[in-house]
Amino acid sequence: MGQIATPNPTSATVSVTLRINGEERNLQLDPRTTLLDALREQLALSGSKKGCDQGQCGACTVHINGQRVLACLSLAIAHQHDEITTIEGLADGGELHPMQAAFIECDGFQCGYCTPGQIMSAVAMLEEAARQIPSHADELSLEEIRERMSGNICRCGAYPNIVEAIRHAQTIGKKGRS
Amino acid sequence: MHPFEYVEATDPAAAIHAAGEGAQSVFFAGGTTLIDLMKLDVMTPAKLVDVNHLPFSSIEEQPDGILIGANVRNSDLAHHATIREQYPVLSEALLAGASAQLRNMASTGGNLLQRTRCTYFRDINSACNKRQPGSGCDAITGVNRMHAILGTSDYCIATHPSDMCVALVALDAVIHTQMHNGTKRQIPITEFYLLPGETPERETVLNRAELITHVHLPANPMARRSHYLKVRDRASYEFALASAAVALETKGQTITRASVALGGVGTVPWRSKEAEAALTGKPAERVTFEAAADAALAPAKPQHHNAFKIELAKRTLVLALEELMARSF
Numbered sequence: 492m493g494q495i496a497t498p499n500p501t502s503a504t505v506s507v508t509l510r511i512n513g514e515e516r517n518l519q520l521d522p523r524t525t526l527l528d529a530l531r532e533q534l535a536l537s538g539s540k541k542g543c544d545q546g547q548c549g550a551c552t553v554h555i556n557g558q559r560v561l562a563c564l565s566l567a568i569a570h571q572h573d574e575i576t577t578i579e580g581l582a583d584g585g586e587l588h589p590m591q592a593a594f595i596e597c598d599g600f601q602c603g604y605c606t607p608g609q610i611m612s613a614v615a616m617l618e619e620a621a622r623q624i625p626s627h628a629d630e631l632s633l634e635e636i637r638e639r640m641s642g643n644i645c646r647c648g649a650y651p652n653i654v655e656a657i658r659h660a661q662t663i664g665k666k667g668r669s
Numbered sequence: 670m671h672p673f674e675y676v677e678a679t680d681p682a683a684a685i686h687a688a689g690e691g692a693q694s695v696f697f698a699g700g701t702t703l704i705d706l707m708k709l710d711v712m713t714p715a716k717l718v719d720v721n722h723l724p725f726s727s728i729e730e731q732p733d734g735i736l737i738g739a740n741v742r743n744s745d746l747a748h749h750a751t752i753r754e755q756y757p758v759l760s761e762a763l764l765a766g767a768s769a770q771l772r773n774m775a776s777t778g779g780n781l782l783q784r785t786r787c788t789y790f791r792d793i794n795s796a797c798n799k800r801q802p803g804s805g806c807d808a809i810t811g812v813n814r815m816h817a818i819l820g821t822s823d824y825c826i827a828t829h830p831s832d833m834c835v836a837l838v839a840l841d842a843v844i845h846t847q848m849h850n851g852t853k854r855q856i857p858i859t860e861f862y863l864l865p866g867e868t869p870e871r872e873t874v875l876n877r878a879e880l881i882t883h884v885h886l887p888a889n890p891m892a893r894r895s896h897y898l899k900v901r902d903r904a905s906y907e908f909a910l911a912s913a914a915v916a917l918e919t920k921g922q923t924i925t926r927a928s929v930a931l932g933g934v935g936t937v938p939w940r941s942k943e944a945e946a947a948l949t950g951k952p953a954e955r956v957t958f959e960a961a962a963d964a965a966l967a968p969a970k971p972q973h974h975n976a977f978k979i980e981l982a983k984r985t986l987v988l989a990l991e992e993l994m995a996r997s998f
Contacts, residue, residue: 568675572722
């Protein structure tokens with residue numbers, strides 16, 4: 492049996508270690524704490540957004556071991572063995588990730604609230620597309636991008652420019668690799 | 670959210686033992702249903718037994734079929750080359766469900782136990798026999814456009830929400846479990862789900878602390894020619910209004926074997942033996958498909974807001990069969 496965390500009916504906390512953006516972070520938290528709340532409320536990593544808090548909007552999208560997941564439906568305590576990447580960990584020092592740059596270039600947002608989730612989702616999406624469906628690796632159709640990004644809702648309706656930004660980032664990525 | 674004890678299990682026996690202690694213990698896998706419902710206070714477990722580190726993460730090709738570990742993520746199952754080639758209906762159903770993020774989280778075992786999206790079940794201020802036995806059913810007198818038309822009772826009309834399970838029903842999947850004293854059993858998925866009847870709180874034949882370890886897909890040449898079609902209010906990322914999982918075997922123009930399951934319309938993932946009987950031995954053409962659809966929906970009982978689902982489910986099934994026949998093999 493691995494870790495056991497027994498809270499008192501009141502608000503007992505447990506010791507949890509998370510590896511976020513390459514850094515180990517030690518926390519004392521209530522076992523009920525979601526990964527999203529741990530990031531935002533305890534680690535001051537407020538880039539990941541709380542939209543619906545019930546797994547329906549995608550604003551809280553982060554990467555766990557390279558996979559895009561929803562931080563609002565993840566328990567922090569259950570991810571102590573994992574490599575967690577948030578929007579704050581995407582840029583390489585002062586240089587924006589190509590997807591971040593593409594969102595700026597293509598004006599892929601309006602209010603910006605869903606943007607960190609959109610970007611984290613889009614980065615993982617292009618990696619999935621390259622890995623899983625070789626025949627589609629050249630260029631994703633608009634329809635495919637929209638389907639693969641359907642877990643990220645934009646209340647402003649900035650979808651056309653979000654799709655454009657993703658296509659742009661895909662092109663930049665290809666040029667960068669060649 | 671109510672406080673709970675969190676236990677990370679490192680082997681199956683320990684997980685089952687931990688879940689057997691105390692009546693309010695649950696297994697915790699992807700968490701996509703459980704954490705959501707815990708936030709709503711619909712589920713209030715005293716203990717979460719984390720089974721994510723148990724050794725059930727592989728997809729094994731065996732002579733008699735494919736053995737899928739309960740911890741295999743929906744995305745990994747959907748993209749598995751053999752599943753896509755030999756059981757396309759399953760891959761298509763998985764990819765029609767939820768979003769990419771949720772598919773990366775949700776497990777095979779957890780998806781089997783996905784809870785209904787009935788808004789009255791999800792609202793603790795509503796009467797719901799499934800959530801609180803004996804309290805009544807506000808859905809029957811309420812807004813029930815999304816609710817079931819097959820397998821309902823006077824106690825519950827909640828729709829089973831899964832896409833994956835509809836495909837698994839069409840494929841005659843078998844669910845492998847392990848229990849307290851090490852006993853294992855294999856449950857055909859067609860015998861796994863319970864109709865609501867007078868006890869809608871009982872959704873499956875699983876005993877308390879019985880752990881799903883694997884799902885077996887029997888070898889089935891017909892499954893190569895299978896298809897899933899889902900109809901919903903949005904183009905993506907939405908639960909089904911109606912869906913159909915179909916597989917056909919033909920000789921010349923005649924259907925020699927058929928498998929039909931429906932989603933979005935039943936209180937359980939709905940196998941239609943009536944539709945299969947109407948297809949078998951008949952020419953693979955629209956008239957036959959329409960007769961099968963009529964047979965499948967003959968037992969349907971509409972509520973105030975969802976009579977449209979009868980015609981919608983029929984058309985969905987007919988189109989699924991037409992699309993399947995239009996494919997080259």
